[in-house]
Amino acid sequence: MTAPPTALPKPDSAAAQAPSEGIELALTVGQLLMDHGAESELVEHHVRACGEALGCRWDAVLVTYNALLVTERSGDGYQTKLRRVGPRAVDMTLLETVSRLSRQVTSGQLSSAQLREALRELESPRRHYPPALTIVAVGLACAAFSRLFQGDWAAFATTFVGTAAAMLVRHYYAKRKPNRLFFVAVSAFVAGGIVGGLQTLFGLSATPAAAIVSSVLMLVPGVPAINAVQDVIRGHLGVALARGAEAVTIVLAAALGLLLSLHVVQVPL
Amino acid sequence: MNLPWLVLENSAWAGVAALGFAVLFNVPPRALAAATLNGSTAFAARAGLIGLHFGSLELSTLYAASLTSLLGVLWARRHQTPAALIVIPAVIPLVPGAMAFRTIKGLLALTTQAQPDPALLASVASSGLKTLLVVGSIALGVALPSLLLRRLDLGR
Numbered sequence: 217m218t219a220p221p222t223a224l225p226k227p228d229s230a231a232a233q234a235p236s237e238g239i240e241l242a243l244t245v246g247q248l249l250m251d252h253g254a255e256s257e258l259v260e261h262h263v264r265a266c267g268e269a270l271g272c273r274w275d276a277v278l279v280t281y282n283a284l285l286v287t288e289r290s291g292d293g294y295q296t297k298l299r300r301v302g303p304r305a306v307d308m309t310l311l312e313t314v315s316r317l318s319r320q321v322t323s324g325q326l327s328s329a330q331l332r333e334a335l336r337e338l339e340s341p342r343r344h345y346p347p348a349l350t351i352v353a354v355g356l357a358c359a360a361f362s363r364l365f366q367g368d369w370a371a372f373a374t375t376f377v378g379t380a381a382a383m384l385v386r387h388y389y390a391k392r393k394p395n396r397l398f399f400v401a402v403s404a405f406v407a408g409g410i411v412g413g414l415q416t417l418f419g420l421s422a423t424p425a426a427a428i429v430s431s432v433l434m435l436v437p438g439v440p441a442i443n444a445v446q447d448v449i450r451g452h453l454g455v456a457l458a459r460g461a462e463a464v465t466i467v468l469a470a471a472l473g474l475l476l477s478l479h480v481v482q483v484p485l
Numbered sequence: 486m487n488l489p490w491l492v493l494e495n496s497a498w499a500g501v502a503a504l505g506f507a508v509l510f511n512v513p514p515r516a517l518a519a520a521t522l523n524g525s526t527a528f529a530a531r532a533g534l535i536g537l538h539f540g541s542l543e544l545s546t547l548y549a550a551s552l553t554s555l556l557g558v559l560w561a562r563r564h565q566t567p568a569a570l571i572v573i574p575a576v577i578p579l580v581p582g583a584m585a586f587r588t589i590k591g592l593l594a595l596t597t598q599a600q601p602d603p604a605l606l607a608s609v610a611s612s613g614l615k616t617l618l619v620v621g622s623i624a625l626g627v628a629l630p631s632l633l634l635r636r637l638d639l640g641r
Contacts, residue, residue, distance in 0.1 A: 312567055356505055439573065441620045444624075
């Protein structure tokens with residue numbers, strides 16, 4: 217361990233004011249990246265670069281699965297700040313915007329005040345696609361998977377209906393901020409129940425297994441799984457383990473929801 | 486159906502899947518076409534390599550993901566934007582989700598048997614490991630250009 221802080225900076229001194237604003241902004245940049253699906257190395261890079269450009273003299277920057285931790289040398293003392301982070305919906309537009317802002321700050325094109333303003337605007341992130349369009353697109357994506365698994369057209373249609381229904385439930389249920397794993401299990405239950413139920417009632421498809429499995433594939437945690445391996449490659453083993461566990465538990469939750477629904481509608485998989 | 490046609494048809498469906506994930510991940514509209522095309526390319530590359538007996542599923546995935554990432558980097562250079570916009574949605578259809586579910590289903594089936602079936606145990610172990618290796622191959626392929634060129638912003 218390094219030496220403990222010797223003296224706290226005087227709160228009214230200008231030297232203490234500027235870095236602490238920089239620390240907050242750098243942490244917000246890091247938090248947005250971490251929450252919405254960036255790998256740890258990228259988060260650490262942007263926190264460091266952005267903070268340095270804003271006058272922070274970093275002693276240490278640490279990225280963990282549920283917190284960012286930074287220590288900064290101010291005057292003859294240290295200050296340490298911890299910012300909670302946690303996985304939220306993957307948002308590529310947000311990732312692009314935040315890394316662009318960080319680069320602009322680093323190259324001196326953006327002042328600290330401008331960055332603060334830009335980050336405030338990101339508090340209500342911009343969705344390019346209305347919920348209805350997202351539901352249809354994801355429904356089609358899962359229906360496309362059923363074709364890849366040699367499903368017939370009836371499987372294609374039921375997959376679309378099942379996935380779209382699950383996405384609709386997700387859309388309304390998400391406002392209540394439910395438990396994430398429970399949420400995944402409920403989505404899988406809805407999708408599997410509808411696809412399996414349609415099969416039991418009408419027996420349309422000769423390939424029901426393709427339809428049932430495909431209808432829950434939008435729940436597969438592709439981004440956490442890929443990020444976990446990326447983190448292993450770059451040596452962030454702690455975050456990697458946590459993200460790997462996140463991916464595995466999400467798959468388990470989805471499988472649980474799916475198998476329960478199939479038990480209810482009495483369809484063997 | 487002959488192989489080239491099947492690969493073509495399946496890669497079109499993989500493009501649809503990539504497009505759906507791109508919309509779910511809020512990829513900006515200007516990158517949607519490239520993400521779709523990249524998804525098709527990724528799947529076609531993998532299916533083609535497997536069809537030609539070039540390598541196993543895992544190796545073919547590694548090659549396909551590397552190609553996808555490389556194309557993403559070239560596109561990103563031209564458009565001054567992170568490659569991840571078109572790389573991540575494109576490789577999601579390569580993630581073996583169905584295999585992961587089969588593994589879990591097999592795991593649960595194992596516990597219901599009085600005498601665990603060795604064949605089932607072997608198939609659970611095999612599909613579980615395959616899932617891990619394929620996901621690893623995808624991530625390694627995605628990371629490859631930025632590892633080679635030692636520039637972080639390329640991969641992401």
